[in-house]
Amino acid sequence: MTTPKKLFIKTYGCQMNVYDSERMAEALGGQGYVETKTPDDADMILLNTCHIREKAAEKVYSELGRFKGLKAENPDLKIGVAGCVAQAEGQEIMRRQPMVDLVVGPQSYHRLPEMEAKTRAGEKALETDFPEEDKFERLKNRPKAQRGPTAFLTVQEGCDKFCAFCVVPYTRGAEVSRPAARIVDEARDLVERGVREITLLGQNVNAYHGAGPDGSDYTLAKLIWDLDKVDGLERIRFTTSHPNDMTDELIEAHGTCSKLMPYLHLPVQSGSDRILKRMNRSHTAESYLRLIERIREARPDILMSGDFIVGFPEESDADFQDTLDLVEEVNYGYAYSFKYSTRPGTPAAERAQVDPAVADDRLQRLQALITRQQRAIQDGMVGRTVSVLFEKPGRLPGQMGGKSEYLHAVHVADARVERGDIAKVRIIGAESNSLAGELL
Ligand code: SAH
Ligand code: SF4
Numbered sequence: 001m002t003t004p005k006k007l008f009i010k011t012y013g014c015q016m017n018v019y020d021s022e023r024m025a026e027a028l029g030g031q032g033y034v035e036t037k038t039p040d041d042a043d044m045i046l047l048n049t050c051h052i053r054e055k056a057a058e059k060v061y062s063e064l065g066r067f068k069g070l071k072a073e074n075p076d077l078k079i080g081v082a083g084c085v086a087q088a089e090g091q092e093i094m095r096r097q098p099m100v101d102l103v104v105g106p107q108s109y110h111r112l113p114e115m116e117a118k119t120r121a122g123e124k125a126l127e128t129d130f131p132e133e134d135k136f137e138r139l140k141n142r143p144k145a146q147r148g149p150t151a152f153l154t155v156q157e158g159c160d161k162f163c164a165f166c167v168v169p170y171t172r173g174a175e176v177s178r179p180a181a182r183i184v185d186e187a188r189d190l191v192e193r194g195v196r197e198i199t200l201l202g203q204n205v206n207a208y209h210g211a212g213p214d215g216s217d218y219t220l221a222k223l224i225w226d227l228d229k230v231d232g233l234e235r236i237r238f239t240t241s242h243p244n245d246m247t248d249e250l251i252e253a254h255g256t257c258s259k260l261m262p263y264l265h266l267p268v269q270s271g272s273d274r275i276l277k278r279m280n281r282s283h284t285a286e287s288y289l290r291l292i293e294r295i296r297e298a299r300p301d302i303l304m305s306g307d308f309i310v311g312f313p314e315e316s317d318a319d320f321q322d323t324l325d326l327v328e329e330v331n332y333g334y335a336y337s338f339k340y341s342t343r344p345g346t347p348a349a350e351r352a353q354v355d356p357a358v359a360d361d362r363l364q365r366l367q368a369l370i371t372r373q374q375r376a377i378q379d380g381m382v383g384r385t386v387s388v389l390f391e392k393p394g395r396l397p398g399q400m401g402g403k404s405e406y407l408h409a410v411h412v413a414d415a416r417v418e419r420g421d422i423a424k425v426r427i428i429g430a431e432s433n434s435l436a437g438e439l440l
């Protein structure tokens with residue numbers, strides 16, 4: 001019997017990369033690989049990378065530098081770079097780090113098995129094409145292993161929006177949606193393996209337009225209703241949405257589909273119409289606020305989450321104040337804010353940049369406001385009853401932790417709860433990053 005080869009995958013960036021890493025591990029499973037938790041004993045190291053901000057992209061090279069010693073010790077070790085840096089930089093990665101054996105962009109993961117074989121033959125392997133096929137169909141090589149209670153499922157990939165700051169349309173390509181039937185099959189399979197909550201993923205997930213059962217274009221709302229019928233699937237989430245693709249039927253589903261969780265991540269990026277226009281966002285602060293009003297009419301307790309960029313080229317103090325005002329008005333349960341990072345090849349890279357010290361100061365002020373809102377909402381949960389899907393033991397012995405329908409981390413100290421249970425919990429305390437509760 002041959003001993004299995006060991007694969008170490010490190011994942012950066014967004015949830016789609018997490019999903020892709022799982023798919024790659026399964027595909028290489030067919031080549032005799034099992035996953036290992038440390039690079040030290042690996043036969044192959046794969047970095048699944050992110051290109052969204054400069055820091056994320058540069059991390060790859062410092063990480064690769066650290067593997068030099070391992071490669072010297074074990075000349076058979078193969079090193080691969082996947083993900084959005086692979087797509088953006090391609091061959092350049094091998095030029096900067098000659099010890100890299102394999103570079104594969106997100107649209108070429110179905111080629112991994114043959115690429116791995118190539119590296120075993122001592123050759124370099126590079127694939128950054130955008131082929132016209134469903135890579136996930138070709139990646140179906142799933143061992144029927146048991147899974148945890150939550151899973152990601154990619155339904156749509158790529159972006160046609162071209163925000164002026166963003167690399168995603170270049171690294172992930174044009175919007176492509178998977179056929180609904182394949183998604184429902186995959187969801188059923190996940191449920192059979194223990195999954196109770198599925199988060200549908202897409203760079204613009206609400207622009208989903210895959211083929212429906214009769215072959216014509218489907219919508220995300222229709223797909224959600226199909227998944228609602230899957231027995232054993234208890235919770236549905238989706239991310240990330242674009243404000244312009246929040247249709248009436250999707251808003252309505254938030255009010256009527258009981259499996260659809262009351263949490264919505266809806267990035268707006270800025271509260272200034274002038275900046276939104278320069279960002280090519282094609283919505284205004286006002287249209288975003290009215291949209292949230294309608295979503296809250298459909299589902300009054302929905303928890304809103306957002307993304308913000310501060311220090312976008314030409315952002316003035318007044319523009320930034322508009323962002324603070326918008327945040328005040330929305331009242332976010334969660335929000336992620338980033339300092340603008342210049343990305344080569346994007347339109348905004350050519351424009352007058354904001355003084356980094358000014359941007360730093362704005363980021364701090366925005367984050368302070370967001371933290372205040374987040375805390376107030378968490379504190380307001382005390383005394384309320386939520387439903388928790390338990391995922392794993394908590395930090396302290398005897399604790400079990402999970403997520404409420406609002407995506408708050410909740411822990412209880414109760415021996416009766418098991419991983420995968422969904423239970424009603426009364427919140428009895430709010431800590432900085434989680435809520436304490438007791439079973440009802
Ligand atoms: N498709 C999603 C996610 C895009 S990336 C969306 O439309 O929101 C996630 C977040 O990273 C973005 O929402 C944005 O806030 C941030 N981001 C993207 N490009 C950036 C850049 N060049 N500098 C700083 N933040 C950026
Ligand atoms: Fe990037 Fe904008 Fe597309 Fe989101 S919508 S992935 S921010 S270009």
Ligand code: F3S
Pocket residue numbers: 012013014015016017049050051052083084167168171172
């Ligand atoms: Fe990063 Fe690519 Fe995701 S750039 S955020 S890993 S789509």
